[in-house]
Amino acid sequence: MKLATLRRGGSTVAVRVDSDTSATVIDGVADLSALLADPSWSTIAENAAGETVDLADADYAPVVPHPGKIVCVGLNYANHIKEMGRELPEFPTLFAKFREALTGPYDDVVVPSYAASELDWEGELAFVVGKPAYQVAEADAEAYIAGYSVMNDYTMRDYQYRTLQWDQGKTFEKTSGFGPFLTTTDSYTFGGSLTTTLDGETMQSTTTDDLVFTPAKLVEYISHIVTLQPGDVVVTGTPGGVGHARKPGRYIQDGQTVEVTIDGLGTVRNKTVVR
Structure with a gap:
């Protein structure tokens, strides 16, 4: 599984990357730092069924933008x-x-x-x-x-x-x-x-x-x-x-x-x- 953090509309979203061209938004999760804070992060990502995003013009943020260390x-x-x-x-x-x-x-x-x-x-x-x-x-x-x-x-x-x-x-x-x-x-x-x-x-x-x-x-x-x-x-x-x-x-x-x-x-x- 591949995951990413994308910039969208002045904020960010966490996504599951499904192919070279598309990804699925993980609803309610602003970025991968927030996702990983949940012990069930892998299951949440695998089951995500949010909006489909076209990656052709995606704006990628640092993949984990807020690490503690x-x-x-x-x-x-x-x-x-x-x-x-x-x-x-x-x-x-x-x-x-x-x-x-x-x-x-x-x-x-x-x-x-x-x-x-x-x-x-x-x-x-x-x-x-x-x-x-x-x-x-x-x-x-x-x-x-x-x-x-x-x-x-x-x-x-x-x-x-x-x-x-x-x-x-x-x-x-x-x-x-x-x-x-x-x-x-x-x-x-x-x-x-x-x-x-x-x-x-x-x-x-x-x-x-x-x-x-x-x-x-x-x-x-x-x-x-x-x-x-x-x-x-x-x-x-x-x-x-x-x-x-x-x-x-x-x-x-x-x-x-x-x-x-x-x-x-x-x-x-x-x-x-x-x-």
């Missing part, structure tokens, strides 16, 4: 760790992104000119929590994941490396395209390819099974620190091929489009506007 994982693909000159880690590197950083999967990403000198691409697999998870074992973790989505994680490298803490380069306002769908675990097979392009040129191409810490391992690790709540988002890290690791470094310029595609999950496409 966004937990990001740094240095989690083996090939990216190696290109950055580091050893494979024993434990995940965690940092936070704020929900204000999220934007729609096809929105323009507007970057302040003062933060655009070392603007980098990071295509990422994200997963969304489906029920409260505290001290969950890896073997049981999949039952706590609602589904998967795509994150286009613009990164301001100059801000990121001003200090030892990365958050300031990772959470600029409305710079993380998120969506277009939440694909539930029963409809997605982990391990497909992740590809990031810049104006059509391939920059990253890796299968998601290159992750050092899988989604299940991350649920186990994070849930032994804090309770993961329904609608929380975990962004699992980016593979090798980032611009900052190139010699010389290569960065996103004004007007360029970053596109992130993950097999089975869809594509996020954001045009960069520097102002």
Whole structure:
């Protein structure tokens, strides 16, 4: 099953995506954050019988627009760790992104000119929590994941490396395209390819099974620190091929489009506007 949050008439609606061209409104539910707050969210979505929506001109909002937490994982693909000159880690590197950083999967990403000198691409697999998870074992973790989505994680490298803490380069306002769908675990097979392009040129191409810490391992690790709540988002890290690791470094310029595609999950496409 695929789900999405659409902007309509100055508000939003949650929908079940039935085909490439149509979706069904889940009546009484404003977005997927609200849907996931109900323990029966999957049944509600499956049984939805609201208005049929034509997706040809749909305006997609961030797929889960109001997560209580966004937990990001740094240095989690083996090939990216190696290109950055580091050893494979024993434990995940965690940092936070704020929900204000999220934007729609096809929105323009507007970057302040003062933060655009070392603007980098990071295509990422994200997963969304489906029920409260505290001290969950890896073997049981999949039952706590609602589904998967795509994150286009613009990164301001100059801000990121001003200090030892990365958050300031990772959470600029409305710079993380998120969506277009939440694909539930029963409809997605982990391990497909992740590809990031810049104006059509391939920059990253890796299968998601290159992750050092899988989604299940991350649920186990994070849930032994804090309770993961329904609608929380975990962004699992980016593979090798980032611009900052190139010699010389290569960065996103004004007007360029970053596109992130993950097999089975869809594509996020954001045009960069520097102002």
